[in-house]
Amino acid sequence: MSDGDLGLSASVAIALGGMIGGGIYAVLGVVAGITMAATWAAFLLAGVVAVCAGYSYNALNALSDQRGGSVTFVQCYVGNSTLAGMVGWTLLFGYVGSMAMYAFAFAEFSVALGLPGSVAGLPTRPAVSVLAVAAFVALNLLGARTTGVAENVLVGLKLAILLAFGVLGLVYALEYGGAPLEFGVGRLATVGPIVAAAVSFVAFQGWQLLFYDQASIEDPVETIRTAVYISIPVAVLVYVLVGVVTVNLAPEALESHPHVALKDAASTMMSPYGLASAGAVALSVSALFSTGSAINATLFSAAHFAKGMLTDDLLPDDIGDADADGAPGRTVLLLGVVTAAFSAVGSLGAITSFASLSFIVVFGAMSYLAFRQRDAGEVSPLPPAVGAAGSALFFPLMLFNLYEREPNTFYTVLVVAAAVVAVELLYFERGYLEREIEQIERSANR
Numbered sequence: 001m002s003d004g005d006l007g008l009s010a011s012v013a014i015a016l017g018g019m020i021g022g023g024i025y026a027v028l029g030v031v032a033g034i035t036m037a038a039t040w041a042a043f044l045l046a047g048v049v050a051v052c053a054g055y056s057y058n059a060l061n062a063l064s065d066q067r068g069g070s071v072t073f074v075q076c077y078v079g080n081s082t083l084a085g086m087v088g089w090t091l092l093f094g095y096v097g098s099m100a101m102y103a104f105a106f107a108e109f110s111v112a113l114g115l116p117g118s119v120a121g122l123p124t125r126p127a128v129s130v131l132a133v134a135a136f137v138a139l140n141l142l143g144a145r146t147t148g149v150a151e152n153v154l155v156g157l158k159l160a161i162l163l164a165f166g167v168l169g170l171v172y173a174l175e176y177g178g179a180p181l182e183f184g185v186g187r188l189a190t191v192g193p194i195v196a197a198a199v200s201f202v203a204f205q206g207w208q209l210l211f212y213d214q215a216s217i218e219d220p221v222e223t224i225r226t227a228v229y230i231s232i233p234v235a236v237l238v239y240v241l242v243g244v245v246t247v248n249l250a251p252e253a254l255e256s257h258p259h260v261a262l263k264d265a266a267s268t269m270m271s272p273y274g275l276a277s278a279g280a281v282a283l284s285v286s287a288l289f290s291t292g293s294a295i296n297a298t299l300f301s302a303a304h305f306a307k308g309m310l311t312d313d314l315l316p317d318d319i320g321d322a323d324a325d326g327a328p329g330r331t332v333l334l335l336g337v338v339t340a341a342f343s344a345v346g347s348l349g350a351i352t353s354f355a356s357l358s359f360i361v362v363f364g365a366m367s368y369l370a371f372r373q374r375d376a377g378e379v380s381p382l383p384p385a386v387g388a389a390g391s392a393l394f395f396p397l398m399l400f401n402l403y404e405r406e407p408n409t410f411y412t413v414l415v416v417a418a419a420v421v422a423v424e425l426l427y428f429e430r431g432y433l434e435r436e437i438e439q440i441e442r443s444a445n446r
Helices: 008-017 022-063 070-077 081-112 124-141 148-175 192-204 206-212 220-249 251-256 258-273 276-311 329-345 348-372 382-405 407-428 430-445
Strands: none
Touching (some): 022 220, 081 329, 192 220, 206 220, 258 276, 329 348
């Protein structure tokens, strides 16, 4: 792709494609399980923090002489390769968690469409998740990717389907529901919507992929700025609309099988037209398409992001070849294997929480970096302050939610995080450690 190929519409499509579709199908059930009728408030709050993080990214990008994303910003404004590498590793774990989340939802909707729930006494869901990841790993190894025009069309279709779902759902609720819409106003004074907002944060991370493809974007600073400010509010609108409709039309489904409650809501809203089954099938097929394309797009972006880190010596050479034409094959395979394992053994709540934690850390750090630049140029201190404060609030609430709801996952996350940090420090500070060891050996030999 040559310089300046992508304009504003394509950039908005990329940003929305990273948020709309896979995210809502995967996280809605988890979020609604925490705060039910106030689900809309959780999405709104998460969207506010995401917009503030987006402002921070745009501010850092405008001030920097280098074009890039989180890792570049840390290198530029902090000058610490260890911190830059740790931010990059955290993002990669977030991408893995996102793909595992999409693969989980893909399998759930596959079962909802008619696949048996178990075969020979073994659950089908983990196997389907693994097979889905394997299929998209194979596609990426073959070099398949969506063209810019096709991406615009596909994102438009996903957006249209979800908007139609929301509008028809509201029509049904107002005309046939027989009861006023529930908005969970009584829950707004509790911590539930804030915890749910933190859990849903992973559904708002797709826009930052734009910062890693700036060489292909016309007038990247201004185009990305505008695309971010368009895409995040649109995603918030869709999530709020879908959340209100699903909570009001399928409350029992959210209790019994929350991961595919959208299907039940679609069936309910189409029942007056005699199309209940068709509505459920159409929504499920849309979910398969959306979550599948989300796996493919995230794997493609994550592999190229990792390639950039390999070039900067921020990942071991064994991970992949930085000089490879396109995404390094070993990198794609490694990301796929870790994603498949994660999707097979993790619960959707745990996977979603893990991915959201990763992006909360990175987005909060970038907001803090932008706040530090408040005296430079025209950087307003308020949005970065809100982004950093929101992330700082989300992080402990996320951990507390994991501890309360899935204590085993909570301890697993702590152990994994500690192990990852230890490996990162050993890798990035290996030169310092080698010098210290040599000094100790020389002292011992005297």
